[in-house]
Amino acid sequence: MDKEWMPKVDLKKDRAKIKNIHISLMNEVEKQNSERVKQLMKLRRSNRILGSILGVTVLSIYFYTIYTVKQEKFLDDFNEPEKIIIPPQTNGLIKKGLKVLYKKMLNIRLPPLPTIKDIIKLYKLSALKHLSQNFLLDERLIDKIIKKAGNLNGSHVVEVGPGPGGLTRSIIRKGPKKLIVVEKDRRFKPTLDMLADSFNCVHGEMDIIYDDIRNLNMNNIFPMEEKKEWLDQVPNIHLIGNLPFNVSTILIIEWLKKISEHSGAWTYGRVKMLLTFQKEVAERLVAEPFDKQRCRLSVMAQAWTQPFLCTIIPGKAFLPKPDVDVGVVAFVPLEQPRTKHEFDIFEKVTRHIFNSRQKYSIKCVGKLFPEYCRQEFSNLVYKLSDLDPTLKSTHLTVEDIDKITTAYKYVIEKHPEISINTLNQLSYVLIQNFAKPYYLKIHILPDIEEC
Ligand SMILES: C[S@@+](CC[C@H](N)C(=O)[O-])C[C@H]1O[C@@H](n2cnc3c(N)ncnc32)[C@H](O)[C@@H]1O
Numbered sequence: 485m486d487k488e489w490m491p492k493v494d495l496k497k498d499r500a501k502i503k504n505i506h507i508s509l510m511n512e513v514e515k516q517n518s519e520r521v522k523q524l525m526k527l528r529r530s531n532r533i534l535g536s537i538l539g540v541t542v543l544s545i546y547f548y549t550i551y552t553v554k555q556e557k558f559l560d561d562f563n564e565p566e567k568i569i570i571p572p573q574t575n576g577l578i579k580k581g582l583k584v585l586y587k588k589m590l591n592i593r594l595p596p597l598p599t600i601k602d603i604i605k606l607y608k609l610s611a612l613k614h615l616s617q618n619f620l621l622d623e624r625l626i627d628k629i630i631k632k633a634g635n636l637n638g639s640h641v642v643e644v645g646p647g648p649g650g651l652t653r654s655i656i657r658k659g660p661k662k663l664i665v666v667e668k669d670r671r672f673k674p675t676l677d678m679l680a681d682s683f684n685c686v687h688g689e690m691d692i693i694y695d696d697i698r699n700l701n702m703n704n705i706f707p708m709e710e711k712k713e714w715l716d717q718v719p720n721i722h723l724i725g726n727l728p729f730n731v732s733t734i735l736i737i738e739w740l741k742k743i744s745e746h747s748g749a750w751t752y753g754r755v756k757m758l759l760t761f762q763k764e765v766a767e768r769l770v771a772e773p774f775d776k777q778r779c780r781l782s783v784m785a786q787a788w789t790q791p792f793l794c795t796i797i798p799g800k801a802f803l804p805k806p807d808v809d810v811g812v813v814a815f816v817p818l819e820q821p822r823t824k825h826e827f828d829i830f831e832k833v834t835r836h837i838f839n840s841r842q843k844y845s846i847k848c849v850g851k852l853f854p855e856y857c858r859q860e861f862s863n864l865v866y867k868l869s870d871l872d873p874t875l876k877s878t879h880l881t882v883e884d885i886d887k888i889t890t891a892y893k894y895v896i897e898k899h900p901e902i903s904i905n906t907l908n909q910l911s912y913v914l915i916q917n918f919a920k921p922y923y924l925k926i927h928i929l930p931d932i933e934e935c
Pocket of ligand 1: 615618619620621644645646647648649651666667668669695696698726727728729731
């Protein structure tokens with residue numbers, strides 16, 4: 485039927501049968517048809533382009549998320565709860581115990597508290613320069629710092645200089661058994677009291693001591709059952725602090741001395757520390773021989789501890805912003821110190837060695853002796869130590885300085901008359917020529933590159 489109604493037209497054969505008007509009509513239809521096809525193809529092409537653009541955009545967002553923002557950074561911020569494997573035949577009691585343990589392992593939730601920024605505003609806590617007050621406000625950043633202290637669950641913690649309590653909150657959330665904070669500035673009392681109350685609500689204990697940290701005697705501050713032998717595992721006791729810059733170096737030297745004597749907090753074993761320093765000081769603490777920052781602090785810190793530079797906090801994270809960035813350093817006391825000498829003599833020799841870091845170290849060691857015998861005895865010390873006299877101070881290892889100290893001690897034992905303190909101290913020189921022994925107090929000015 486179709487054939488009858490719409491017979492196929494062969495333009496060559498049937499040309500005569502078709503009127504011109506029909507041909508032009510057919511041409512018109514043909515033209516419109518090809519126009520439509522063209523438009524459809526154009527539409528399909530633009531659809532394809534749009535599809536590709538969308539695909540590329542989705543893929544870029546995906547890769548941006550994975551690689552640029554780094555997924556592991558996000559994961560880093562969360563404490564993955566440790567997996568608890570429940571044995572197949574656990575009775576109800578064990579399950580209950582494990583549940584409690586599991587809850588304990590998770591971070592503590594404190595009652596809602598105003599932000600540190602609000603607290604600073606509320607109590608008008610303007611930063612005091614003479615107490616090196618620079619406050620950290622960013623909770624996520626603070627949590628990251630405190631995470632470097634390791635597991636604080638059930639621990640005893642001393643925090644130095646809590647200020648408005650940014651670090652304190654983060655420590656509390658880690659579930660210590662007891663927290664002792666030592667703060668010189670009483671203006672922080674309301675905010676610290678509030679934190680102590682909140683911690684109390686979740687059965688924690690917080691003591692607040694308003695004093696200079698240097699006056700705190702940590703000999704008996706922790707319970708005896710927390711005590712560990714020096715060679716045992718480290719005790720669950722931590723010293724943490726965003727230290728005031730003006731005391732950080734003095735404090736670490738004092739604490740290194742206590743570590744060497746196993747006194748103060750270190751009567752409880754190898755108590756770990758997590759402390760902040762100016763970035764440059766932090767870098768010096770961990771500097772190895774031949775590093776340009778290598779100095780007295782590097783040697784002293786590395787003789788008794790393993791210092792580790794955990795992270796650098798940009799100055800802009802603090803309020804007010806200090807001129808420098810800040811380094812967070814973790815210290816673990818060594819089971820075996822890298823020197824057998826007592827702190828004071830080792831420190832004295834190290835201090836002299838770094839008197840000048842550019843000269844040959846033998847020249848600095850010479851300064852340990854009176855001028856008239858300097859050359860002779862410094863040569864002897866290097867001979868006894870079996871060290872190359874052309875080594876610079878920054879090239880010496882802790883063990884090299886230990887050998888120099890041994891040799892120095894040997895020389896002054898053999899020649900007690902030369903063992904006057906020649907540097908950086910008030911010295912008492914015995915004037916032998918008087919009928920009555922007479923001590924003359926002399927000032928010898930330090931000529932030390934302080935580091
Ligand atoms: C750098 S601020 C850190 C404040 C707070 N922890 C933070 O991170 O935001 C140092 C804090 O130590 C306190 N401080 C200064 N010298 C101190 C000392 N000798 N003993 C105890 N605290 C001291 C200051 O008052 C201040 O609160």
